[in-house]
Amino acid sequence: VVRPGSHPPVLTSIVRRAELVEQLGIDVFCALPFTLEFSRMPPAEFAHHALVEQLHASAVVVGENFRFGHKAAGDVAVLSQLGETFGFTAHGIALLRDGDGETPLSATYVRTCVQAGDMAGAAHALGRPHRVDGMVERGDQRGRELGFPTANLRTDAWTAVPADGVYAGRVVRLDEWGRALPGPPLGTAAISVGTNPTFEVRQRRVEAFILDFDGDLYGDALGVEFVERLRGMEKFDSVDALVAQMRRDVDQTRSQAV
Incomplete structure (x- = not known):
């Protein structure tokens, strides 16, 4: 949507993600369509529209590097401030890291392993x-x-x-x-x-x-x-x-x- 044709390789489809979430015992999985209009929402509008109006969130849990809103203007601190305004709590969770303690186990990390044929490394990060x-x-x-x-x-x-x-x-x-x-x-x-x-x-x-x-x-x-x-x-x-x-x-x- 933002840069057509420039997206990185996809590790898991939406269907596969829903399947994995279900295996964790989570009851509801929501995938919000990422349109050009959606991408231009400022952080406050995103929080009110997606988290409050649609999901009626009382607590929001995200990774410590979570970014949201137009041009990734929002982070965990901004989310916490918006939570005080809209009536939900925000919790930033520390990322798991590789054995060196420096490299976060992220989608980018997994893609690097997959593209190198390091399937043990990919499985370590994915848990499967x-x-x-x-x-x-x-x-x-x-x-x-x-x-x-x-x-x-x-x-x-x-x-x-x-x-x-x-x-x-x-x-x-x-x-x-x-x-x-x-x-x-x-x-x-x-x-x-x-x-x-x-x-x-x-x-x-x-x-x-x-x-x-x-x-x-x-x-x-x-x-x-x-x-x-x-x-x-x-x-x-x-x-x-x-x-x-x-x-x-x-x-x-x-x-x-x-």
């Missing part, structure tokens, strides 16, 4: 593995021909997809709204992200080989959870060399017991 959702579409069937049929995930362009490479992880089924279906994961998976340089494929893809699974997933919605990066993307001299490495990837994934 980073998940990429999408629909299974037909690929070129090359994985099936090599003995490793993969689910090819069609992801949204704005999704935060990890760095190119091979990962160990899990796959879960999603319902029509993008929420994880109840029950155990569909299975442990060896996941490939990137192009396929051995076959000169230039399109970047997310492909998951689900261990010990035999079924048709075309058209299904899946969530791919990235647990650990096994290696970078490589170009092999022969198909046999590629298949041998894929077998090692699967063995390593299985041994991780993700």
Whole structure:
């Protein structure tokens, strides 16, 4: 809205956020549409319109670096002052920080981990593995021909997809709204992200080989959870060399017991 096309990669969709909030036992989740008009509200108008008129807030809890209102003019101190005027209390919560005690565990921190393929770092900050959702579409069937049929995930362009490479992880089924279906994961998976340089494929893809699974997933919605990066993307001299490495990837994934 403010700078179209310049937004950072999205870690979680609105549906996924609502799902996570529900798991925490919170009863109501509200997502306010961020329009150009909304972005131009000064702090006082935002507090009165969004917090008082719409939410009837009696207490507001935010992170210590919370900013709001036009040009991010409001902070926790301003929110507290407005609370005195409008009849609510404001509470700023200290941010969790990395082991160095300096770096806050923020969305920016998680994106940096994801873009570097540091899935352990991302999971540490999130409290769960980073998940990429999408629909299974037909690929070129090359994985099936090599003995490793993969689910090819069609992801949204704005999704935060990890760095190119091979990962160990899990796959879960999603319902029509993008929420994880109840029950155990569909299975442990060896996941490939990137192009396929051995076959000169230039399109970047997310492909998951689900261990010990035999079924048709075309058209299904899946969530791919990235647990650990096994290696970078490589170009092999022969198909046999590629298949041998894929077998090692699967063995390593299985041994991780993700």
